[in-house]
Amino acid sequence: MALPKRIIKETERLVAEPVPGIQAVPHDDNLRYFDVSIHGPTQSPYEGGVFKLELFLPEDYPMTPPKIRFLTKIYHPNIDRLGRICLDVLKANWSPALQIRTILLSIQALLGAPNPDDPLANDVAQRWKEDEPGAIATAREWTQTHAAP
Amino acid sequence: MATYEDDHNLPASSTSLKPVPRRPRPDLSNFFSSLSLDSTAPSASTDPSETGAQSSAFTSLARAWQQSIEGNEVLESLIEQLIEEAQGGTAAKGVSQEFLDGLERIPKKELVEADICPICNTSFLLDQYPLVVRLPCHKSHAFDLECISPWLKLHTTCPLDRIDLTKKKTPPPPPVDEEEEDWDDNYG
Numbered sequence: 001m002a003l004p005k006r007i008i009k010e011t012e013r014l015v016a017e018p019v020p021g022i023q024a025v026p027h028d029d030n031l032r033y034f035d036v037s038i039h040g041p042t043q044s045p046y047e048g049g050v051f052k053l054e055l056f057l058p059e060d061y062p063m064t065p066p067k068i069r070f071l072t073k074i075y076h077p078n079i080d081r082l083g084r085i086c087l088d089v090l091k092a093n094w095s096p097a098l099q100i101r102t103i104l105l106s107i108q109a110l111l112g113a114p115n116p117d118d119p120l121a122n123d124v125a126q127r128w129k130e131d132e133p134g135a136i137a138t139a140r141e142w143t144q145t146h147a148a149p
Numbered sequence: 150m151a152t153y154e155d156d157h158n159l160p161a162s163s164t165s166l167k168p169v170p171r172r173p174r175p176d177l178s179n180f181f182s183s184l185s186l187d188s189t190a191p192s193a194s195t196d197p198s199e200t201g202a203q204s205s206a207f208t209s210l211a212r213a214w215q216q217s218i219e220g221n222e223v224l225e226s227l228i229e230q231l232i233e234e235a236q237g238g239t240a241a242k243g244v245s246q247e248f249l250d251g252l253e254r255i256p257k258k259e260l261v262e263a264d265i266c267p268i269c270n271t272s273f274l275l276d277q278y279p280l281v282v283r284l285p286c287h288k289s290h291a292f293d294l295e296c297i298s299p300w301l302k303l304h305t306t307c308p309l310d311r312i313d314l315t316k317k318k319t320p321p322p323p324p325v326d327e328e329e330e331d332w333d334d335n336y337g
Contacts, residue, residue: 006268063299097268
């Protein structure tokens with residue numbers, strides 16, 4: 001099946017002008033499947049970590065959003081233990097004017113600004129609200145244990 | 150009117166009646182023939198050749214199971230797709246064909262090389278006969294008609310500012326995201 005021009009252009013640009021701290025490499029045998037790595041933002045509990053994600057462009061992309069999941073374990077109120085991400089632009093607020101790079105930037109921003117009021121991982125979110133320093137310490141520990149580059 | 154599949158270089162009918170590749174059905178004939186071998190051999194429980202026959206029978210059973218599990222994956226994806234389609238049918242629909250037809254057209258002479266469609270990210274002028282429309286929300290919100298049509302058939306919002314283009318007439322309820330309520334609280 002021919003790959004839509006848009007996907008080819010997006011991929012070319014991702015390789016030619018990569019977003020700082022973000023890598024997205026398509027699989028040779030499936031150009032809709034990307035191995036992604038995102039560096040934890042500085043001044044966040046994820047600083048120093050490199051997080052692996054998988055990204056898949058469904059057949060009707062860009063009319064439907066890419067499917068993205070963290071593969072690296074991460075302690076974050078909006079990411080559950082299966083790596084699923086609670087982010088509006090990946091669901092109801094998706095728009096075909098968004099792109100792989102804008103979505104990955106949103107995810108990087110989510111690491112820098114956890115939102116415990118819109119949780120996917122309830123227990124993490126609860127801890128984040130009740131004991132923020134403790135939760136941040138755990139997030140930092142997990143980063144060192146699971147996301148060491 | 151080009152279909153969505155045309156617009157995206159997809160094979161026809163890929164979204165409706167997706168032909169699922171047919172997997173070979175698990176073949177149990179080998180297994181049963183080796184079983185009958187076993188039952189016709191009386192007092193052969195110590196016979197090493199019988200053990201061999203049994204083990205090969207179990208191997209073929211295992212292979213058959215493997216095949217049927219692969220078949221289930223196909224079945225699962227089919228079920229998933231049907232559910233998605235069923236839900237899509239009840240979700241808020243997009244704009245009418247009249248709305249699409251009534252969108253303001255931008256003549257080619259008003260376009261410059263730098264104007265790109267935000268959906269396909271390609272300059273409008275790469276097309277010798279560009280068919281470009283402007284959404285009513287903002288004068289700079291221009292799209293290839295063939296790019297914006299599939300979106301607006303399913304949604305009523307502008308991809309750039311999410312303004313509901315039908316709001317003046319009948320405001321549809323905001324999309325409710327129910328997925329988040331089904332999250333798994335065994336986390337951690």
